[in-house]
Amino acid sequence: MNNKYKSIFTPWKIGNLKIKNRVVLCPMGGTSIFGWMEKNHFDKQAADLLLEIAKNEVGLVIPGIAPVKDVMFGHWLHKSKKKFSQLKEYMTEFHKTGAKMFIQLTAGFGRSFAIPENMKMLAKNKFLGTLAKPIMNMSYHSASPSELPSRWDETIKCRAITKKEIDKIIYSFGQSAKLCKEAGIDGIEVHAVHEGYLLDQFTTEYTNKRTDEYGGSFENRYRFPVEIVKEIKKQCGKDFPVSVRYSVVSKTKGFDEGALPGEDFVEAGRDMKESEKAAKYLQDAGYDMLNCDNGTYDAWYWAHPPAYMPTNCNLEDVEHIKKFVDIPVVCAGRMTPDVADKSIENKGIDAMGVGRQFLVDPAWVTKLKNGKEEDIQPCICCHNGCFNMAHYKGVANLQDFDDTMHMCRCAINPEMMNDGKFKIIPAKKIKKVAVIGGGVGGMETARIATMRGHKVTIYEKTDKLGGVFLPASVLDFKEYDRMLLKWYVNQVKKLKIEVKFNTEIKDLSSLDADEIVVATGSTPRILRFEGSDKAIDALDYLKGVEVGERVVIIGGGLTGCEIAYDLHKNGKTPIIVEIKNDLIAVKGVCLANSSYLRDYFKTNKVDVHLESSVVKFSNGVVHILGRNGEESKVKADSIIMSVGYTPAPVFQKSKNIHLVGDASHVGNLRTVVWRAWEVAEKI
Numbered sequence: 224m225n226n227k228y229k230s231i232f233t234p235w236k237i238g239n240l241k242i243k244n245r246v247v248l249c250p251m252g253g254t255s256i257f258g259w260m261e262k263n264h265f266d267k268q269a270a271d272l273l274l275e276i277a278k279n280e281v282g283l284v285i286p287g288i289a290p291v292k293d294v295m296f297g298h299w300l301h302k303s304k305k306k307f308s309q310l311k312e313y314m315t316e317f318h319k320t321g322a323k324m325f326i327q328l329t330a331g332f333g334r335s336f337a338i339p340e341n342m343k344m345l346a347k348n349k350f351l352g353t354l355a356k357p358i359m360n361m362s363y364h365s366a367s368p369s370e371l372p373s374r375w376d377e378t379i380k381c382r383a384i385t386k387k388e389i390d391k392i393i394y395s396f397g398q399s400a401k402l403c404k405e406a407g408i409d410g411i412e413v414h415a416v417h418e419g420y421l422l423d424q425f426t427t428e429y430t431n432k433r434t435d436e437y438g439g440s441f442e443n444r445y446r447f448p449v450e451i452v453k454e455i456k457k458q459c460g461k462d463f464p465v466s467v468r469y470s471v472v473s474k475t476k477g478f479d480e481g482a483l484p485g486e487d488f489v490e491a492g493r494d495m496k497e498s499e500k501a502a503k504y505l506q507d508a509g510y511d512m513l514n515c516d517n518g519t520y521d522a523w524y525w526a527h528p529p530a531y532m533p534t535n536c537n538l539e540d541v542e543h544i545k546k547f548v549d550i551p552v553v554c555a556g557r558m559t560p561d562v563a564d565k566s567i568e569n570k571g572i573d574a575m576g577v578g579r580q581f582l583v584d585p586a587w588v589t590k591l592k593n594g595k596e597e598d599i600q601p602c603i604c605c606h607n608g609c610f611n612m613a614h615y616k617g618v619a620n621l622q623d624f625d626d627t628m629h630m631c632r633c634a635i636n637p638e639m640m641n642d643g644k645f646k647i648i649p650a651k652k653i654k655k656v657a658v659i660g661g662g663v664g665g666m667e668t669a670r671i672a673t674m675r676g677h678k679v680t681i682y683e684k685t686d687k688l689g690g691v692f693l694p695a696s697v698l699d700f701k702e703y704d705r706m707l708l709k710w711y712v713n714q715v716k717k718l719k720i721e722v723k724f725n726t727e728i729k730d731l732s733s734l735d736a737d738e739i740v741v742a743t744g745s746t747p748r749i750l751r752f753e754g755s756d757k758a759i760d761a762l763d764y765l766k767g768v769e770v771g772e773r774v775v776i777i778g779g780g781l782t783g784c785e786i787a788y789d790l791h792k793n794g795k796t797p798i799i800v801e802i803k804n805d806l807i808a809v810k811g812v813c814l815a816n817s818s819y820l821r822d823y824f825k826t827n828k829v830d831v832h833l834e835s836s837v838v839k840f841s842n843g844v845v846h847i848l849g850r851n852g853e854e855s856k857v858k859a860d861s862i863i864m865s866v867g868y869t870p871a872p873v874f875q876k877s878k879n880i881h882l883v884g885d886a887s888h889v890g891n892l893r894t895v896v897w898r899a900w901e902v903a904e905k906i
Contacts, residue, residue, distance in 0.1 A: 225594040228560050230568040231575065232592060237283075237551055238464045238511045240409055243321050244282040245567055245574035246588050248273075248581055249514070249555045250327045250412070250468070251609065253631025253640060254287035256313075257306050265309035268640060269631075274313075276581055277322035279589040282574070284322050285466075285514070287631070288329040288414050291395035297360055299391075300328070301398035307406045314407030325466055326403045329414035330392050330451070333367035333421035334381045334430070335374050335520040337612050337620040339627065346379045363388075368425045369432040372478055374520045375619040384421075386435065389447060397454035400463075410464030412514060413451055416505065417468040418526045419475075419492075419519030422448045426501070427473060427492040427519075445501060449508040456509050466512035467505055471498050471540040474522040481522025481822050484533055492519055495540070499547045506548045513548065514576060515541045516556045520814075524822075527815035528557045530604045530700050531788065531823070535562045542571040557604065560591055582609055582633040582640070597713055600635065601706045606813035607634035607893040614814040616805035623810075634893035635707065637900045645900045650675045656906060657682060657734045659873065660742035661722065662690020664884025664895045666711045668740050671903035673718045680736070681720060684727035688712050691744050691885070694765035698789045731874060738879050738906045742899075745868035745885035750777065754840030758862040761786055771860020772796060775845045777837050779806040783865035784820045791829055798830040798857050800837050800847055811891060830857070837862070881906070 232244045254272060258264040269286060277284050291300045300306075317324060338346055338361065345352045345361045352361055365373060366384040373379040400411045416423050424430040425447045431438050437446050448467065455465050473492025474482045482488040493501065502513060516537045518525025528536050537556035545552040554566070555576030563575035580587055584600045591599065609631050613621040626632070629640055637645040656672050658665045661683030669679045687693060689708050696704035715722065731739060747760040759768050761782050772795055776783045779801030787797035799806070806824070807817040824831055834850035845859045872886040881902045884895045 225592055227594075228564045228591060230564045231560060233567075235551065235573055237410065237466070239462055240323060240464050242282040242323055242574075244280065246281050247283045247514070247553050247574050247576045248276055248281050248285055249576040249578040250285045250287045250414070251578045251582075251631050252287050253609070253629065255289050256286045256310065256326070257289045257300065257303075265306050265313075268642065270313055272585065272640065273324070274317055274320070275585050277317055277320040277324075279586045280592050281322055281588055284324045285327050285412055286324070288327050289399075290329050290331065291392055291399055292331070292363075294364060295359055296357070297363070299395050301395050301402060304402070307402040310403070310408070311406040318407065323409040325410040325412045325464070326408050327412040327414045327468070328396055328399055329420065330396070330447070331366070331421040332364055333384075333424045334365060334371040335419050335421075335424075336361075336365040336381075337622075338365065338373055338375045338379065340619045340621045343376060343379065343619050346373070346376070367421070368430055368438065371424070371430055373619075374419070374479065375614055377479065383433070386437075389437065393447075393450050393454050396451045397458040400455040400465075401458040404459045404463055410466060410511070411455055411459075412466040412468060413448060413455075413510070415468035416445075416448050416501070417470045417516070418523075419470075419473070419521060422451075423470060423519065429475070429477060429491040441497070441500065441504075445504060448505065452505075452509040461509070464511045465509060466514050467510045469502070469505070469513045469515050470517050470519065470526065471495070471502075471515050471537070471544045472517050473519050474517050474525045475519045477521070479521055480825075481518065481524065481818065483819075483823060483826055484536060486826060495543065498544055502544050502548050506550050510550065512551045512553065513544070514553045514555070515544065516554070516576075523815040524819040525556065527606065527610065527813065528604060529606070529813075529816040529819055530703060531816075531819050532557060534559050538562065538566060538572070542566060545572060579604070579609055582631055583636050597710075600710050601703050603635070603703045603707055603892070605634055605892060606816055607811055607891050608632040608639070609634075610813050610815070611811050612814055613810050613812050613817070615808040615817065618808070621810050634891070635896050637897045645897075645904065647671060647674050648904070650677055650906070653677060654737040654906060655735060656680070656738045656740065657736035658740040658742060659728050660690060660744065660884070660886070661685075661688040662742055662744060662884060663692050663708075663711060663892065664886070664899050665690065665740065665742035666715055667896050667899035668742065668883050668903045669720050670711075670714055670718060671900055672906055673720050675903065675906075677906060679720050681715070681722045682726045682728050683722060683724050686724045688715065688722065690742075691762065694762055697765055698785065699792070700789075728873070731880075738881065739874070740881050740883055740902060741872045741874050741876075741886050742882075742884045743873045743886045744871055745889050746871045747864070748867045748869055750837070750864060750866055752838050752840070755864075757840055758864045761863055761865040764863050770795070770863065773798065773857075773859045774861045774863060775800060775837065775857065775859045776863045776865055778865035778867070779803070779831065779833070780809060780865065780867070781807050781812055781817075783863075784824075786863060786865060787829060788820055788823060791823075791827060796830075798832070798845075798859065799824070800832045800835050800845075802834065802836055804834050806831065806833075811893075
């Protein structure tokens with residue numbers, strides 16, 4: 224065993240339950256063993272993933288949330304008995320791994336319910352909403368402690384949940400937990416005094432304006448989660464372990480506005496002083512573990528940290544709250560094994576919680592334990608596959624239905640939770656494959672084709688592998704992108720894939736190949752205006768071209784905003800000009816990621832011009848045409864153009880010529896990797 228992480232691999236206890244090590248799979252939407260939508264549905268795909276993770280040295284496995292009342296069709300979980308008989312059979316096999324499993328039950332979402340853009344009318348129109356109730360009861364699932372604005376559309380008002388509905392939820396928690404126990408489950412996790420979900424909304428004053436026994440005083444606001452644990456203990460016995468998912472501090476300024484790391488702000492939700500009291504109060508009520516991080520949906524980047532957030536971003540607060548309880552405390556949030564191991568050794572926390580890394584590489588704990596860290600494919604915190612719930616001004620949850628139905632897929636591991644669509648199957652006929660371009664798309668195609676048995680050669684016109692991902696990963700907060708690139712290069716070497724550097728292919732007749740893959744990327748789009756010849760492209764900046772102190776970025780998409788973020792972090796003055804009505808107004812970028820950047824620019828008073836365009840750059844002045852046709856002028860030393868890219872395949876697609884990456888169509892890392900698999904599987 225790798226002694227570097229000896230504390231992580233020591234046993235611990237939750238109540239009387241012994242856990243073999245201190246790695247906890249945190250629950251993620253999409254890994255619910257019961258699914259969300261079908262009566263008596265047992266999700267075999269999620270169950271298979273959880274079993275694979277358990278076999279790979281994980282101590283405690285917690286599947287994704289199981290609503291006590293299904294999101295679609297509204298079935299009560301405790302009435303779907305067939306699910307539990309299937310679960311009982313499964314647990315016999317699961318326990319052979321030595322891992323333990325808690326089922327996470329949820330009371331609901333409240334104002335955080337991610338209303339799909341194409342279903343807004345069900346929430347806004349009472350008649351349509353009533354018609355849809357038997358299938359999707361939007362009013363119930365978004366019901367909140369008080370009448371509140373939806374996180375996903377502030378024009379939608381979420382009604383107050385009734386006392387009768389609360390009673391039914393509490394009852395179902397007890398009955399569902401009892402059925403879980405009878406099926407062999409080791410414990411229950413209550414979801415959640417955490418992340419701004421329904422129970423958390425009850426506990427925080429800015430979301431709870433009730434005047435009955437569930438509002439007002441501290442005890443009233445925490446009554447709902449307290450009554451739930453008491454009902455579970457009543458049905459399952461006082462020794463049956465019950466964890467609570469817990470946000471130590473809300474990190475929230477108010478509706479739709481979070482607080483950044485290190486920011487001095489007035490807390491709208493649960494501050495540390497209240498948390499010290501609440502943690503002890505929840506323990507005394509009967510909870511046996513706190514599964515912790517920070518944040519709410521208004522400050523979503525604390526619970527779902529993008530790359531801009533520091534690693535181990537919640538650890539300091541979680542270590543602090545442990546001083547106020549006698550029960551085990553787990554910390555999640557971009558946790559790194561070295562820091563977690565040290566904290567466990569020093570009794571700062573009891574275990575490390577990890578989520579998305581298991582989607583990229585379900586065997587990462589085994590590799591860590593065996594000292595094979597270089598083989599761990601790293602998560603880059605992009606959310607492009609696992610949780611790509613986009614939201615921007617005027618648009619609610621913009622997500623394809625296929626993604627909604629298949630959350631916890633992975634941008635860089637297409638096999639994950641994808642209904643068997645992607646598989647590495649040995650080729651029936653071994654072929655010679657030429658891959659033109661050594662970027663991520665080219666390397667991934669070469670990797671999968673080689674694993675299928677083909678003989679692959681990569682032709683790269685420079686002296687390095689990586690393509691556009693090399694400059695794209697240079698920014699300080701792209702550390703894990705650089706780690707991913709290093710992983711790809713190592714995999715190419717381990718698989719003994721031939722790479723011909725400094726080789727530009729101009730004539731296909733020079734290639735000795737049965738199949739040709741073109742992965743030559745894209746070229747930047749250029750806007751034409753007076754002085755546009757003085758602008759540089761976003762990639763030029765990433766490649767190190769110097770810019771002045773005041774920099775106008777044309778384009779407020781993800782790349783433009785990341786460049787503006789980097790400029791500001793380095794002491795310069797960025798000015799963003801965006802033609803749309805919001806920043807990062809695109810599908811596929813999770814609200815957790817985009818809201819961090821929007822909050823950063825707002826907090827730091829970065830100059831942002833929406834519904835605007837640049838019409839002239841002359842004598843150090845940029846002329847901007849605004850939404851009302853009015854022209855404004857800003858001083859600028861430099862202009863960076865970040866307005867997208869156009870595919871640039873050096874050869875066109877034909878019977879044996881395949882396009883991958885941006886040479887096929889411009890997208891994100893998910894589209895690049897998934898397309899590479901599609902091509903490599905068909906060769």
